[in-house]
Amino acid sequence: MRREVITFDKTDRIVGNRPEHFHRNPDPSAKVKEWACNSPYCEDLAGPHPDDGGPEPIVQGREPWRGGNR
Ligand SMILES: [Zn+2]
Numbered sequence: 001m002r003r004e005v006i007t008f009d010k011t012d013r014i015v016g017n018r019p020e021h022f023h024r025n026p027d028p029s030a031k032v033k034e035w036a037c038n039s040p041y042c043e044d045l046a047g048p049h050p051d052d053g054g055p056e057p058i059v060q061g062r063e064p065w066r067g068g069n070r
Pocket of ligand 1 (some may be wrong): 039042
């Protein structure tokens with residue numbers, strides 16, 4: 001039996017156990033150039049990390065259009 005252990009950094013955006021994908025920022029001066037994320041709502045995977053002023057990925061179950069946290 002083999003178990004794959006993946007560790008995530010705190011710049012990653014992993015919530016729950018959905019499969020992850022990787023964002024990459026082509027900007028060479030970015031603080032975070034590559035990070036893992038498993039939001040189901042990402043479309044553009046080439047852009048700045050939230051620490052670099054990019055948008056925070058939407059967390060499944062906490063979609064702003066549900067109005068759950070108002
Ligand atoms: Zn993402």
